[in-house]
Amino acid sequence: MKKGGLLLILLILVSIASGCISESNENQTATASTVPPTSVTPSQSSTPTTSTSTYGPSERTELKLPSVNYTPIYVGIEKGCPSGRVPVKFTYNPGNKTVKSVSLRGSFNNWGEWPMELKNGTWETTVCLRPGRYEYKYFINGQWVKDMSDDGTGRPYDPDADAYAPDGYGGKNAVRVVEGREAFYVEFDPRDPAYLSIADKRTVVRFEAKRDTVESAVLVTDHGNYTMKLQVWWDFGETWRAEMPVEPADYYILVTSSDGGKFAVLNTSESPFFHFDGVEGFPQLEWVSNGITYQIFPDRFNNGNKSNDALALDHDELILNQVNPGQPILSNWSDPITPLHCCHQYFGGDIKGITEKLDYLQSLGVTIIYINPIFLSGSAHGYDTYDYYRLDPKFGTEDELREFLDEAHRRGMRVIFDFVPNHCGIGNPAFLDVWEKGNESPYWDWFFVKKWPFKLGDGSAYVGWWGFGSLPKLNTANQEVREYLIGAALHWIEFGFDGIRVDVPNEVLDPGTFFPELRKAVKEKKPDAYLVGEIWTLSPEWVKGDRFDSLMNYALGRDILLNYAKGLLSGESAMKMMGRYYASYGENVVAMGFNLVDSHDTSRVLTDLGGGKLGDTPSNESIQRLKLLSTLLYALPGTPVTFQGDERGLLGDKGHYDEQRYPIQWDTVNEDVLNHYRALAELRKRVPALRSSAMRFYTAKGGVMAFFRGHHDEVLVVANSWKKPALLELPEGEWKVIWPEDFSPELLRGTVEVPAIGIIILERG
Known part of the structure; x- marks a missing residue:
């Protein structure tokens, strides 16, 4: 040796x-x-x-x-x-405080959740960490600690912390420095x-x-x-x-x-x-791996039945709110954005309108539709659910919903609905009962009330999502609440939906038992139902086979691919980040990846790429970067997800009253972008390697990164985000360019020139 x-x-x-x-x-x-x-x-x-x-x-x-x-x-x-890791112990002594759960979250686990155990009055866990500096916080009773240096008595939450650092939200993270080689x-x-x-x-x-x-x-x-x-x-x-x-x-x-x-x-x-x-x-769902997904924000997609438009106004949250009251508005489809645009300006989109556009979606190769919340709520976005078992009448009737599902299924499309178990709306009957009766209400333990009586909308009187009084947090540790929520999920699966997207699962109380219970119930009812969690960071602990099939992969789409397509990351930097990402998840999970770049919660991708705001004309360079980014998304394992209208070249800045949610103006379209998305669907359909679970890195240099697809490295994807062409040394053998279609049809050996801000896909000759 x-x-x-x-x-x-x-x-x-x-x-x-x-x-x-x-x-x-x-x-x-x-x-x-x-x-x-x-x-x-x-x-x-x-x-x-x-x-x-x-x-x-x-x-x-x-x-x-x-x-x-x-x-x-x-x-x-x-x-x-x-070898190469060091055991590090984290502890928390709550003293006389009532603590039901404590989790460790930090830079060492991408702020995911590692539950701590209660031993002799102290919560603790020991983890193996590589040498380095780490920031972390405790997550106690479903809530983030504000300041790790002070537990309210002047003592630190963790007595072994080495230092403290600002968390960016007015609080402090604890710091640990791990020594070793x-x-x-x-x-x-x-x-x-x-x-x-x-x-x-x-x-x-x-x-x-x-x-x-x-x-x-x-x-x-x-x-x-x-x-x-x-x-x-x-x-x-x-x-x-x-x-x-x-x-x-x-x-x-x-x-x-x-x-x-x-x-x-x-x-x-x-x-x-x-x-x-x-x-x-932990079965892979092949219908997801082979699929193309389209996200619909129903109030802003298409109005198919004007007779239900005004039904949004009679149960809006602003009418109930006693602290921040207001008046919702009903607008015509092309009316300008108002300050209420995010949440309380309605445009009349509905279920019938989606059914009318199914042929259009089919022309895009769409096989999976993800719909934002459609159950009775007090807002345009629907994340303040009033009744989990009732379709909101502003979106139509259950007969119209059934017709939509039947028509989608007839075209080979699956549909997943949005589910919000962490919080509800102030119009939820259980919450209204607590507001009226206090602790005499049978639903008192469904919520976290700090003081009573209270005014509806008073975020200081009860726990709400991120402190919002309009979104009271549900006590999912309560078995009655669990049965209510999981029963609702099963109700809609039985109705005909094919999967569930879960809102903010990382904020649900006791997720380590709630989500396994939800998964077991749903999979028993429909084994091939797709379960997706809204987690924004690299968090593999959520996809081990007991909770979700996939996460909303912002960690891939926004943190890596978007910044690469902007030209902010070199090919080498982007590939290294992708390496950490793909190493963290099972290949079955990667194959079911819910791969998106933008959504109703972000600016539109074309805006992010420098295309401008709503009403602007995007530059040629921003369109070119959109084509690069979308092609990458369609070339990676998992299902590519398009937010409604991106395929038409729409713009929208989240900072302006969530203008990314503005209704699709169906008489306006960028035909070049639309044809590009349709061509991507055809490419993915005819090249099985692009739908496979297998990918392997080839090389990266400058603005270029290249990786193989398929179980035998039969396809090579080469991207270049820089503004100048680059030469790439090809792997051994002969290669044929299959994308773009107008590339030279000759078999290639040796090297190939990759266009500036471009992408080519090659197949072994």
Whole structure:
């Protein structure tokens, strides 16, 4: 072994000797430890060789350890941190306060949720972190702590915090500085879909390692061996991947480090082999993977029945609000925006209007429709639900809703509805009963009332979403509330909807039990129902198989792809960010990705790309960048999501009364943009690799990034966000450009020129 390899082993031994011990946590990466090489006698083992395997049934043979000396890396031992990570304990003593739940959220988990456990009066958890500086907060009883340095008694929430930093919202985060040195490491947890999943009817096995430390890897199984390929990478890590048949298997992973070291990734010393039972515990929904999604904001999409327009005015929230009263308005379809545009200016869009446009949506290749809330509420947006079991009459009748679903299904389209379990509206009968009767109301424990009597709309008297008095928070820890909400979800699934988009699930009280309960009930009723959570950050803990099938992937669409398409990120920077993203989620989850760039909650994508505000004429460059970005979205695994009107070149700035929600003016369209979206749908339909779960990085340099699509790297996607053309060295073999269609039809070898602010897609010749 080379000198560097001996140093590597010494670093690993030092890591073990340091006693990196922590309590196991199912929401964190699997624990692991490494031990010195052990000799394995030839009679006990064989040296595995890599071979290719088809995906039919295969004969199983006895699995043996390798005949040469390898350093075992055991990842199945409890209470151990992976090499390169340090155990860090977080605690909170509430004293005499009544605390029902505490979660740890910070920069180390993308502000996701890691539940803490109550032990002897103190909430605590220990997590394995790499060396570095981290900011974090506690999430107590479903609410963010304001200032981590003061729990209200002058004491810090976490006595072990190293410092504090502004959180950007007038409060303070706590800071931890983790000391230590990173060595060679391998992370693998077969319980986590990020490491083992079934996607496209293949078993996908992956492991993570420190960047540029692995030379090669082999997945060794009792029915054959499979070469693992470097799939994605980022600043400090990389993921290696292999596929094997969907059948029971015993297996382990052999890794050769870049300095010649030999490692075997094993379960435990007593039971070294991993076992896969061949059962698909977290099924991929192929109708999502193959689909194209269109989001509809119903009041602003199309008015098909003018007779129901005025019905919006009789139950608007402003009429009930005793603190901020007002008068909603009903406008004509092309009337100007008013200060009430976001929430209380109605234009008359309805269910019948959507049904009238189904042929138009079909011409866009749409197979999935996501509709913003349509249940009885007090606003144009519908997120202040009054009655979860009743269609809002301003949108039409249940007969019209059933006709819409039937017509959509007849065209092969699925429909998912918007569901708001975290909060309701002040017109909800249960909340009105509490307002009238106080703690004599049977619904008193459905909410979090601070003082009574109170005025409707007084956000200081009860807990509301982000302090808004118009949106009282629901106590989802109350079993009656759960039954009410989950019953409503099941009601509409039975009615004919095909899935659910859940609003702000990260703010729902006790999400660790509520959402598994919701998922179980929905999947029992409709196994192929699609469940999507509105999470804006990279948060894999929500998609482990017990909560959601996918998240609204703003973390991909806005944080990465949009900034790349703007030219703010180089190809290399964007690819590294994508590497961290794709390494975090199971390939089955990626295949069901709800991939969007904009929505009713953001400015329109063309505005974000420099196209201007509502009423402006977008520049040629902004249109070019929109084409680049939308093509990327259609070329990645998952379902691309278009917000209504983006395909027509619409503009809208969120900062101006949410003008991105302005009604679609159907007599105005950018034909070039519309034809582009239709062509993208045709491209995705005719190229199966673009609908597959598999993607693998190729290269990135300057403004260019390139990645493969398909299980055999059969398609190459090459994007260039800079204002000058770039040359790309092609992979070996012959390649044919299939997008754009007017590109040279000749087979290419060697290099290809990528247009400025452009994208080309090539297929192996």
